[in-house]
Each structure stands twice: as C-alpha cells, then as structure tokens.
Amino acid sequence: xxxxxxxxxxxxxxxxxxxxxxxxxxxxxxxxxxxxxxxxxxxxxxxxxxxxxxxxxxxxxxxxxxxxxxxxxxxxxxxxxxxxxxxxxxxxxxxxxxxxxxxxxxxxxxxxxxxxxxxxxxxxxxxxxxxxxxxxxxxxxxxxxxxxxxxxxxxxxxxxxxxxxxxxxxxxxxxxxxxxxxxxxxxxxxxxxxxxxxxxxxxxxxxxxxxxxxxxxxxxxxxxxxxxxxxxxxxxxxxxxxxxxxxxxxxxxxxxxxxxxxxxxxxxxxxxxxxxxxxxxxxxxxxxxxxxxxxxxxxxxxxxxxx
Numbered sequence: 001x002x003x004x005x006x007x008x009x010x011x012x013x014x015x016x017x018x019x020x021x022x023x024x025x026x027x028x029x030x031x032x033x034x035x036x037x038x039x040x041x042x043x044x045x046x047x048x049x050x051x052x053x054x055x056x057x058x059x060x061x062x063x064x065x066x067x068x069x070x071x072x073x074x075x076x077x078x079x080x081x082x083x084x085x086x087x088x089x090x091x092x093x094x095x096x097x098x099x100x101x102x103x104x105x106x107x108x109x110x111x112x113x114x115x116x117x118x119x120x121x122x123x124x125x126x127x128x129x130x131x132x133x134x135x136x137x138x139x140x141x142x143x144x145x146x147x148x149x150x151x152x153x154x155x156x157x158x159x160x161x162x163x164x165x166x167x168x169x170x171x172x173x174x175x176x177x178x179x180x181x182x183x184x185x186x187x188x189x190x191x192x193x194x195x196x197x198x199x200x201x202x203x204x205x206x207x208x209x210x211x212x213x214x215x216x217x218x219x220x221x222x223x224x225x226x227x228x229x230x231x232x233x234x235x236x237x238x239x240x241x242x243x244x245x246x247x248x249x250x251x252x253x254x255x256x257x258x259x260x261x262x263x264x265x266x267x268x269x270x271x272x273x274x275x276x277x278x279x280x281x282x283x284x285x286x287x288x289x290x291x292x293x294x295x296x297x298x299x300x301x302x303x304x305x306x307x
Contacts, residue, residue, distance in 0.1 A: 040145030075172025079124035105158030155193025184269035
C-alpha cells in the first residue's frame, strides 16, 4: 500500500486513464480523506465524489478539464462519499448511479434491529441520498473508458458496491490498506461483510483502489488479513464470554484495552456486529432479546454452529 499521502486538490495519476482527487476531509475515520477517482481519457466516469466541499468540487472540475462525464458512480452513501454526487451530477449533466438509497441491501436481522429503534454509529449516513439510477449486482456499464462491473458487497453498509475495471477493483470502504472496515449495525452487517470478502477473493485483480488511503497492490493478502482479523476478534469474544455473560460495553473495554478510549464508541459497534453474527449462527444467546444493551452468553451443546 502507498504510505505517502495524496495531496488534497491535486489530481494524482495512478495508472493510465486513472487519477485520484483527494478530498480535504482527513479524520480518524477517513485517514487522509476521501478518494475521488476519475476513469477515462476523452470522456470520464467518476467514482465517489465525496463530501460537498467547495474546494473539493473545484479540484474535481479542474481535473475534469471540460471533458464529458458519462456516469457518477457511488460505492455507498456515507456522508464522506455521497453528498457531492447530486450537485456535481447536476453541474455536469451526468447521472448518479448506486445500488440504492441508504437502507437498500439491508439484511433481515439488521432490518429488525432498525425497526426497534437502533440507529447507526460511527460513520454518518446520508439519509437523503437517492440515485438517479439503481445498479444491479453484476451489471456492466460500457463507455469509451471501457467496462465497469458493479459488484454488490454489503457489510460495511447494505448498499455498498465495488467496481471492477480492467485489472483493478474500486473497493470503497470494504477493503482498505490502513485499517479494517467499520461494521456498525444496523447499517453494517458482519455476516454480509465476511461473505463479501469471500466474493472478492474469487475475483482476480492486480490492484484494489480503496475509498481512503493508497492503492493495495496485493489484494489477496489484504483480504486474507481482513478475514483472519475478524476471525481473531470472534475467537477473542468467545473466550471473553467463557467465564459468563457479558455486555457490549464490558466486552469492548476488554477487547480494545490497547485502543484510545476516544475510539471505543466505534469499536463497540464492531463488537456488537460480531455478537449479532454469533447470535444468528447460534453460538451465543442474547437476553432478553438481540439489542445493543443485551446480555450475551455462550450457547453450549451440539446444536451450536461451529463454523
């Protein structure tokens, strides 16, 4: 992974017919900022316009340099990725394409949690987002810039897409080289996340271009790390519950003792995501019901899922 930060406002060439314009929104959740990608030469597709910041909009327009833009594509509708999509699309007369609105692709268990009043935590949801056109899984777009295939990869959020182009995949916030992806119920679903990781492992790509941070030049190794990291967290949680029941707050303090307390709120969402996954697989039980404030305990016996 590239460790030298891109410079906000500049168009950084990454490959033939591919450049990145970094948004000036660095934070613990966005690293250097949001990567906006421009694909093509004589005409362009844009992936992830980013936050609606005047400086970023000007930088994107300067990189476009008057060329026609045929599509604006969105990996997902978090506030660091999607708000500029509609105003930029209007300025360029280009449609905005995504899997759907911010609740599209949400799993059944996350739908139930949302209906109980659970709201997202960590990353802000662009609740007003609605694409001009919805992309289906495996849908292919073809223009002068080549072919882009949409891959539905829920996990970080239900409407998350990755985009396959040439020998690369634009992975949004699903695969990043500097950190593991936040999975925050009810928008994020760990079961879906792991399934999407397995899907991406089956796709041959030379490079992954994430929504934050530099290009990933060994995608298979990074996916292996992400999967192993999540399995390790699962094993830690199961071990922590061995002495008896626990709750999200206590488990977070135990598992993330080496992490600054300022990040514990986001870490708690990751813990809860694991607990939901384990409960759905029959490994643990939530009392009185599956919720953020539930007590969780191990399920013993032959019927517990051991996968």
